[in-house]
Amino acid sequence: MKRKVTKAVFPVAGLGTRFLPATKSVPKEIMTLVDRPLIQYAIDEARAAGIEDFIFVTSRGKSALEDYFDLAPDLENALRKAGKTELLKALRDTNMDSGAIAYIRQHKPLGLGHAVSCARKLIGNEPFAVILPDDVIAGETPCLQQMVEAYQETGGSMVAALEVSPSQASSYGVLDVSSQDGSLVRVRGMVEKPAAGTAPSNLAVIGRYILSPRVLQNFSKIERGAGGEIQLTDAIAHELTEGRDVFGYLFDGKRFDCGSKAGFLQATVAFALARDELRDELAAFLDTLHTQRQAAQ
Ligand code: UTP
Numbered sequence: 001m002k003r004k005v006t007k008a009v010f011p012v013a014g015l016g017t018r019f020l021p022a023t024k025s026v027p028k029e030i031m032t033l034v035d036r037p038l039i040q041y042a043i044d045e046a047r048a049a050g051i052e053d054f055i056f057v058t059s060r061g062k063s064a065l066e067d068y069f070d071l072a073p074d075l076e077n078a079l080r081k082a083g084k085t086e087l088l089k090a091l092r093d094t095n096m097d098s099g100a101i102a103y104i105r106q107h108k109p110l111g112l113g114h115a116v117s118c119a120r121k122l123i124g125n126e127p128f129a130v131i132l133p134d135d136v137i138a139g140e141t142p143c144l145q146q147m148v149e150a151y152q153e154t155g156g157s158m159v160a161a162l163e164v165s166p167s168q169a170s171s172y173g174v175l176d177v178s179s180q181d182g183s184l185v186r187v188r189g190m191v192e193k194p195a196a197g198t199a200p201s202n203l204a205v206i207g208r209y210i211l212s213p214r215v216l217q218n219f220s221k222i223e224r225g226a227g228g229e230i231q232l233t234d235a236i237a238h239e240l241t242e243g244r245d246v247f248g249y250l251f252d253g254k255r256f257d258c259g260s261k262a263g264f265l266q267a268t269v270a271f272a273l274a275r276d277e278l279r280d281e282l283a284a285f286l287d288t289l290h291t292q293r294q295a296a297q
Contacts (some may be wrong), residue, residue, distance in 0.1 A: 005148050026066050045144050057106050058105060102122055130207075135258070175204075190208065190233050201250070203248055
């Protein structure tokens, strides 16, 4: 059965160890690309896809995230008095309707799958989206919107798929594909973090999903997987063993892995170069750096 997707889960309970010491006190999702935190890009993408209910799976030390989506009446008043309408508008994007946002705690970081399963009571019996805010995707049509449109035709469960090199495959969940029709691939198997040389394809799963609520029931049927964690990939793959459809969607857009330092820095530069007020100065600086590097070689 195909239904409207109105709920999204944002699993943000990970430890963010790759960004220590910063993430000792700053949640990874609050780190900014230029002047907007990663979580704002994720929320904007969800809104564009028609999401109305936002479910955050959080952990200790993530209260800055809750504050970020709260009203800031003093700040808004000061900006209003000063006539700073552009800044007021930027601030309003951070406001959520009362009741539209819910926070659930994952008490132990047992893995992405476990984090998603913590939201099961709020999801109920509806298809739902999962967005990992550290995967930032730039493009004309937001990635989740592309997937929601494709999902209206397919039903089942759907994961965002990205072509990666064989050497990168062992860092991802990888799809075993039976057929392809344009941007859509039919999945017949999924392996989380395959050992080098054993990946069934070069199509990796990245952080956008539209899932059948049945996936939530699969957590009681699967064991701990790669890294001793309860893996979302394994719960989705279980759909296949029960004869249900899983699709991969080859989205249009440039994905930045903002969970890694190199990816985060690349996204920072790309997003800054996309801004009119920053482009010229930053491009000139990058040119100078490049020339200096070449001269030093
Ligand atoms: P990562 O694999 O990037 O882990 O999680 P991490 O803890 O965020 O970062 P590192 O690897 O230690 O630097 C992918 C997504 O899954 C969430 C994370 O918050 C991130 O959005 N996650 C992961 C959870 O919510 N709970 C978990 O137990 C594990």
